[in-house]
Amino acid sequence: MNIATKPVNVAAEAASLLDKLGVDKALYTGGDMVSFSPVTGEQIASLKTVSASEAAAKIEKADAAFRAWRLVPAPKRGELIRLLGEELRAHKTELGRLVSLEAGKIPSEGLGEVQEMIDICDFAVGLSRQLYGLTIATERPGHRMMETWHPLGVIGVISAFNFPVAVWAWNTALAIVCGNAVVWKPSEKTPLTALASQAILDRAIARFGDAPEGLSQVLIGDRTIGEVLVDHLKVPLVSATGSTRMGRDVGPRLAKRFARAILELGGNNGGIVCPSADLDMALRAIAFGAMGTAGQRCTTLRRLFVHDSVYDQLVPRLKKAYQSVSVGNPLESSALVGPLVDKAAFDNMQKALEEAKAHGGAITGGERVDLGYANGYYVKPALVEMPKQDGPVTEETFAPILYVMKYSDFDAALADHNAVGAGLSSSVFTLDLQEAERFLSPDGSDCGIANVNIGTSGAEIGGAFGGEKETGGGRESGSDAWRAYMRRATNTINYSKALPLAQGVSFDI
Numbered sequence: 001m002n003i004a005t006k007p008v009n010v011a012a013e014a015a016s017l018l019d020k021l022g023v024d025k026a027l028y029t030g031g032d033m034v035s036f037s038p039v040t041g042e043q044i045a046s047l048k049t050v051s052a053s054e055a056a057a058k059i060e061k062a063d064a065a066f067r068a069w070r071l072v073p074a075p076k077r078g079e080l081i082r083l084l085g086e087e088l089r090a091h092k093t094e095l096g097r098l099v100s101l102e103a104g105k106i107p108s109e110g111l112g113e114v115q116e117m118i119d120i121c122d123f124a125v126g127l128s129r130q131l132y133g134l135t136i137a138t139e140r141p142g143h144r145m146m147e148t149w150h151p152l153g154v155i156g157v158i159s160a161f162n163f164p165v166a167v168w169a170w171n172t173a174l175a176i177v178c179g180n181a182v183v184w185k186p187s188e189k190t191p192l193t194a195l196a197s198q199a200i201l202d203r204a205i206a207r208f209g210d211a212p213e214g215l216s217q218v219l220i221g222d223r224t225i226g227e228v229l230v231d232h233l234k235v236p237l238v239s240a241t242g243s244t245r246m247g248r249d250v251g252p253r254l255a256k257r258f259a260r261a262i263l264e265l266g267g268n269n270g271g272i273v274c275p276s277a278d279l280d281m282a283l284r285a286i287a288f289g290a291m292g293t294a295g296q297r298c299t300t301l302r303r304l305f306v307h308d309s310v311y312d313q314l315v316p317r318l319k320k321a322y323q324s325v326s327v328g329n330p331l332e333s334s335a336l337v338g339p340l341v342d343k344a345a346f347d348n349m350q351k352a353l354e355e356a357k358a359h360g361g362a363i364t365g366g367e368r369v370d371l372g373y374a375n376g377y378y379v380k381p382a383l384v385e386m387p388k389q390d391g392p393v394t395e396e397t398f399a400p401i402l403y404v405m406k407y408s409d410f411d412a413a414l415a416d417h418n419a420v421g422a423g424l425s426s427s428v429f430t431l432d433l434q435e436a437e438r439f440l441s442p443d444g445s446d447c448g449i450a451n452v453n454i455g456t457s458g459a460e461i462g463g464a465f466g467g468e469k470e471t472g473g474g475r476e477s478g479s480d481a482w483r484a485y486m487r488r489a490t491n492t493i494n495y496s497k498a499l500p501l502a503q504g505v506s507f508d509i
């Protein structure tokens with residue numbers, strides 16, 4: 001079902017939301033960078049960009065703020081993030097709507113993204129009293145050895161369009177409680193939600209009272225401004241989320257100046273449906289994983305291996321779901337699938353489908369859905385039955401394409417599952433304990449996220465998020481990801497009157 005809608009004035013609605021969120025109008029009118037809403041394809045704002053020298057000046061300012069902030073006790077720093085969580089709760093509706101407007105997400109996903117920001121704030125507040133170091137046994141009598149965790153510096157955040165606000169919050173909430181300053185280069189496709197997030201944090205900072213000026217800043221600009229952040233010597237860590245292509249440039253540049261990197265790059269996520277799988281459950285998980293967010297999540301399910309004994313039970317039902325899923329304007333309808341971000345995304349999708357066809361793929365869906373917006377790109381999600389994993393199946397296409405392949409041997413399916421460059425998220429659907437455990441074992445899924453009987457997408461705060469291989473190896477948000485935002489010092493204290501050397505070395509003068 002395609003859902004027809006009444007016309008929506010995206011520019012007027014964006015301006016009204018930005019006003020409610022406290023964003024200065026001068027920041028998004030009369031500027032040199034035009035932003036569009038994927039919902040209708042129309043222009044919504046023209047933003048003022050920063051020059052390279054202005055970006056460098058903001059980084060210097062953030063560095064000065066860091067030098068003061070690192071001396072504030074961590075639990076007090078946590079209070080600022082507690083206030084940020086309060087402000088986000090108070091502005092959840094407006095910010096969630098702006099995410100839908102600017103990134104094209106359906107309302108529950110726009111709101112869900114803000115909820116994720118709130119969740120990471122809660123997590124970080126608790127963490128602000130738990131930045132633990134170890135006390136370590138020493139071989140030297142009368143000595144104590146311990147480790148201390150110190151703030152690191154200015155944390156650079158580069159983010160992608162598809163999670164325009166949550167990724168910033170994942171990094172910022174942890175970075176701030178860890179005693180750092182943050183400079184954020186959001187996607188050029190989603191600058192308004194960045195201005196809104198910064199305005200919300202500014203309100204929390206004002207309530208906090210005495211945080212140093214410049215603690216958190218936004219750089220509006222294209223990738224060249226991202227490069228300023230990547231190359232600046234006063235930025236010891238850059239957390240960069242986006243395509244593997246971006247990571248191939250950013251990773252070596254950071255390595256060259258020995259800066260740290262958290263790289264959160266592309267995924268080509270796979271699932272295996274085994275003979276014993278609960279097919280009703282698998283169907284729902286696959287549908288959300290593959291079609292949700294119009295296939296524009298890094299964790300979107302893109303490759304599905306189905307055992308030949310259940311293929312004919314599952315795949316026809318899946319195809320039916322693909323044919324009947326509602327595609328529509330997320331601002332004005334209850335559609336489950338919103339727009340692609342832009343024409344380039346649509347063209348990439350069509351190109352991949354053509355290639356899949358050339359490799360023997362049989363396609364259900366994939367065609368453009370006309371909602372009357374010349375520059376709004378809505379598509380039917382595509383399910384492509386492939387004879388084998390080949391051609392476009394091995395690469396991420398950031399669009400709703402699910403490649404489905406038949407398998408008969410679990411080991412061979414597992415080998416195919418792991419035989420792609422990316423290593424972000426993965427799922428197995430099985431009620432067989434041996435298959436489930438094997439999938440999670442050292443020679444099972446090679447991804448940073450490996451799930452049993454749930455889909456590849458929809459991670460929650462608490463677990464470390466990230467992936468292996470061409471996904472970049474970074475971990476964010478949960479578990480002990482905070483350590484990346486701090487530097488560790490090992491301290492040995494001699495409280496004896498002697499000076500014994502380790503390893504029995506003697507050096508008597």
Ligand code: NAD
Nearest residue numbers: 160161186187223226227242243246249264265266267298
């Ligand atoms: P993109 O790579 O085009 O852009 C991401 C960001 O990087 C933007 O802010 C862009 O300006 C900046 N950038 C690009 N090249 C740069 C360079 N050389 N130096 C500095 N900055 C640079 O990605 P996109 O189209 O916005 O997002 C989609 C991609 O992001 C997909 O591949 C998706 O899988 C990935 N993604 C990954 C995760 C994850 O956590 N692993 C999360 C969301 C999105």
